[in-house]
Amino acid sequence: MFDNNVFLENTCKNIEEASKITGFELKTNITYYRGIPLSMVNDIRVEVDGEKIPRENISCSVDEVDWFTLDEMETVTTYKWEYGEPLLVRVRQDGGLSKGTHQVALDVIVRTAYIPVPLAGRKVRTVEIA
Amino acid sequence: MGNIKTCVSLYSLQDEYLNKRMSLEDIFKFLAENKVEGIEIIPDQMLHNTPHPSEETLVEWDRLVSIYKMKPVIADVFLNTNLYKNRELTKKECVDLLIEEIKLANRLGINLIRLVSMVPAFVIEPLLPYAEKYNVTLALEIHAGLSFDVPKTQEFIDEMKRLNSPYVGLVIDAGVFCKRLPRVMADYCKHLGTNQEVIDYINDIFAQGKDPRKVYLENGGFPDDLKKLLKSEADHFFAHFADGYENEPYSILDEYMPYIKHFHFKLFEMTENGEEYSIDYKGLLQYLHEKGYDGYVSTEYEGNRWVLPGHPMVEKEQVLAHQALIRNVIKDLEGQEVY
Numbered sequence: 294m295f296d297n298n299v300f301l302e303n304t305c306k307n308i309e310e311a312s313k314i315t316g317f318e319l320k321t322n323i324t325y326y327r328g329i330p331l332s333m334v335n336d337i338r339v340e341v342d343g344e345k346i347p348r349e350n351i352s353c354s355v356d357e358v359d360w361f362t363l364d365e366m367e368t369v370t371t372y373k374w375e376y377g378e379p380l381l382v383r384v385r386q387d388g389g390l391s392k393g394t395h396q397v398a399l400d401v402i403v404r405t406a407y408i409p410v411p412l413a414g415r416k417v418r419t420v421e422i423a
Numbered sequence: 424m425g426n427i428k429t430c431v432s433l434y435s436l437q438d439e440y441l442n443k444r445m446s447l448e449d450i451f452k453f454l455a456e457n458k459v460e461g462i463e464i465i466p467d468q469m470l471h472n473t474p475h476p477s478e479e480t481l482v483e484w485d486r487l488v489s490i491y492k493m494k495p496v497i498a499d500v501f502l503n504t505n506l507y508k509n510r511e512l513t514k515k516e517c518v519d520l521l522i523e524e525i526k527l528a529n530r531l532g533i534n535l536i537r538l539v540s541m542v543p544a545f546v547i548e549p550l551l552p553y554a555e556k557y558n559v560t561l562a563l564e565i566h567a568g569l570s571f572d573v574p575k576t577q578e579f580i581d582e583m584k585r586l587n588s589p590y591v592g593l594v595i596d597a598g599v600f601c602k603r604l605p606r607v608m609a610d611y612c613k614h615l616g617t618n619q620e621v622i623d624y625i626n627d628i629f630a631q632g633k634d635p636r637k638v639y640l641e642n643g644g645f646p647d648d649l650k651k652l653l654k655s656e657a658d659h660f661f662a663h664f665a666d667g668y669e670n671e672p673y674s675i676l677d678e679y680m681p682y683i684k685h686f687h688f689k690l691f692e693m694t695e696n697g698e699e700y701s702i703d704y705k706g707l708l709q710y711l712h713e714k715g716y717d718g719y720v721s722t723e724y725e726g727n728r729w730v731l732p733g734h735p736m737v738e739k740e741q742v743l744a745h746q747a748l749i750r751n752v753i754k755d756l757e758g759q760e761v762y
Contacts, residue, residue: 326728327465376468404505404508407540
């Protein structure tokens with residue numbers, strides 16, 4: 294239903310810090326039709342070529358200033374993930390994604406106000422790393 | 424006789440907004456150019472940092488409302504009772520959050536709040552002094568799948584009747600009056616892999632004048648012959664979601680008419696002959712006209728969530744076609760031009 298919102302095209306790239314590749318990042322819109330505080334993000338899952346990324350290696354930001362791990366996000370109520378503004382998802386991984394083609398999957402799962410089960414969306418994209 | 428007014432919920436144009444094809448101003452302009460004079464807004468959707476948008480956002484809102492001469496009719500408010508993963512909000516936390524929403528509605532020039540379905544009844548009494556002070560009426564949404572006979576909805580209605588305040592009422596979503604399952608929803612599920620036999624089974628329930636929710640309730644879950652048909656996750660998804668469309672007679676509203684403040688005129692698909700595929704708006708408007716309803720009815724397009732990947736988004740076209748339909752019907756009923 295909201296799968297089309299997940300994993301924005303051409304946003305997946307390696308992160309370079311002090312001339313070292315420390316991981317990769319991507320962007321996604323929300324799997325809902327309104328903004329919610331980050332504490333209502335139930336889970337974010339990333340898979341690369343079928344391999345699950347460990348949960349503790351994932352962090353997120355709505356402003357590219359302050360970053361929260363998924364565990365930390367559970368108490369973050371004053372930063373909102375706005376409808377129409379992407380969430381940045383970073384994966385800490387030495388060397389990032391290797392050169393070549395990868396199948397990167399993103400699952401976004403959020404709690405909503407009245408629907409008893411969280412709303413999930415998934416998108417798999419083919420990512421080229423030059 | 425009544426004086427039914429029309430407006431458009433900005434929910435209808437959410438994909439245009441999400442993908443930045445239309446800004447909030449573009450939406451106001453588009454609606455104003457098409458003689459729409461009232462809007463419904465989800466502040467959480469299009470006003471950042473709701474319920475505390477920045478002064479800049481509020482000034483921009485004032486500017487848009489003023490230059491496009493748009494009446495902001497109603498704000499759709501949510502209550503994040505599950506803000507935290509490990510517990511529900513307390514009563515005090517719920518009330519405090521909603522006080523902020525009342526203040527925001529007042530600041531936006533809005534006198535009516537739609538409370539999302541399942542908002543607990545206990546918030547009403549403590550909120551009444553704020554509703555009166557800020558002149559904002561609180562109306563619970565009666566939505567298909569969560570409608571009149573659901574215990575939490577019933578509790579809200581009982582409390583509403585007990586308090587009997589002009590500041591408390593109901594918003595009715597017309598998804599309660601589906602004569603047929605929305606075809607766009609079935610097509611989307613079919614694309615996901617739902618079996619045609621399962622779709623036929625649900626369509627048949629509507630054809631018999633019933634709806635899936637009622638049938639599931641009567642059977643304590645999916646009926647056995649439906650269970651036999653459910654083979655994939657896509658089959659289950661479809662069967663579950665199908666209970667969000669009800670097929671009630673208009674007369675279910677009879678006892679609630681004095682409390683009804685607003686209608687969501689749900690729109691799944693305008694067909695080529697200018698009618699909504701699932702809901703008979705001529706019949707519904709005839710009923711409301713006879714009852715003397717004089718509030719707003721708001722176009723709420725939801726077919727956007729069932730657009731197949733790679734197909735064009737047709738939110739603007741659908742909204743205009745639906746507005747044309749309901750304005751014409753009201754005009755015929757009331758013998759005057761209606762916007």
